[in-house]
Amino acid sequence: xxxxxxxWATPQGLAAAVVAVVxxxxxxxxxxVRGELVWDDVPAIVENRDVRGGPGNPVAALLWRDFWGxxxxxxxxxxxxxxxxxxxxxxILHAASRKAQAxxxxxxxxxxxxxxxxxxxxxxxxxxxxxxx
Amino acid sequence: MMMMMDGGAQxxxxxxTLTFRLQYQLHELWPLPYHLLNLAxxxxxxxxxxxxxxxxxxxxxxxxxx
Numbered sequence: 001x002x003x004x005x006x007x008w009a010t011p012q013g014l015a016a017a018v019v020a021v022v023x024x025x026x027x028x029x030x031x032x033v034r035g036e037l038v039w040d041d042v043p044a045i046v047e048n049r050d051v052r053g054g055p056g057n058p059v060a061a062l063l064w065r066d067f068w069g070x071x072x073x074x075x076x077x078x079x080x081x082x083x084x085x086x087x088x089x090x091x092i093l094h095a096a097s098r099k100a101q102a103x104x105x106x107x108x109x110x111x112x113x114x115x116x117x118x119x120x121x122x123x124x125x126x127x128x129x130x131x132x133x
Numbered sequence: 134m135m136m137m138m139d140g141g142a143q144x145x146x147x148x149x150t151l152t153f154r155l156q157y158q159l160h161e162l163w164p165l166p167y168h169l170l171n172l173a174x175x176x177x178x179x180x181x182x183x184x185x186x187x188x189x190x191x192x193x194x195x196x197x198x199x
Binding site: 008014017018021022024025026029030032033034035036037041044045046048050051052053059062063066067068069072109113116117120 | 144145146147149150151153154157158162164165167168169172175176179180182183184185187189190192
């Protein structure tokens with residue numbers, strides 16, 4: 001399946017869509033790049049010991065400290081636990097959707113795409129949203 | 134912001150913090166590069182969504198008018 005052979009039908013159409021979304025992104029956020037570090041940037045970056053590093057703050061500490069540099073275990077955090085507990089359900093959904101994808105019934109195949117979309121969105125919103133901060 | 138009000142850790146984003154850490158070593162607290170990298174990553178995300186949509190459509194299960 002070559003890029004551009006799907007929704008946008010042609011590579012040119014796909015390229016136009018890519019240019020469009022990047023353009024809108026720049027329009028939306030371009031005026032913020034000259035701003036200061038504000039609001040949650042302060043605890044997340046300026047006052048975060050894991051950002052500054054130094055003695056007692058190895059890179060590996062990122063694995064057991066949260067976004068603000070606090071110990072995961074010392075807080076009420078359930079973020080990691082939530083991931084671990086939801087994993088089996090995610091697997092079941094994936095398996096069901098793969099099975100549906102293999103059938104010849106269009107409605108089932110469409111349902112499979114819906115499920116995969118939802119799972120991708122959950123995954124993407126969890127990882128990519130955070131990269132935007 | 135509730136997560137901060139609680140004083141608790143309700144978010145775990147090690148890769149994000151890693152980028153902050155690397156950037157801090159490069160240019161300390163100069164805000165511009167932080168914003169630029171975030172903007173670039175967000176733009177990349179939007180491109181990935183477009184590619185995902187294109188790929189899903191290619192599976193021949195979405196009506197062409199969508």
